[in-house]
Amino acid sequence: MGNYKFTDGVKPAERKVHPVWRGIGCVLMILNPIMAYAGMILLLQLNRQNGWFRIPYDLYVEGKDPLLLVKGLVFLVLLFLLFSVYALFSFLVQRIAGPSRFGLYDVPPVIYKGKRYKR
Secondary structure, rough: OOOOOOOOOOOOOOOOOOOHHHHHHHHHHHHHHHHHHHHHHHHHHHHHHHOOOOOOHHHOOOOOOOOOHHHHHHHHHHHHHHHHHHHHHHHHHHHHOOOOOOOOOOOOOOOOOOOOOOO
């Protein structure tokens, strides 16, 4: 039976996440919902003062807080936007300062355009 492992004594480097980045991620997971909640409260107060958009009556619910559904929707939208901005920022930083695309065993890409086809 064939062996599909390539061993020449060199092991590929394991990718480990630095503990500082784990701590930053934990803090952001706690801080993002707090910022989204504060932003939701601020947006709804400013909307009440300035009248930017009307809230449809279908989104009002009966109970102690009639804007509960609206608050939940605005909170989720802001939370999604915050996580998206942080993800975009981390992807850009990883692209600029991260390791190369090709690993130890990758072959560099071939730049070959081929012959021009004539009929």
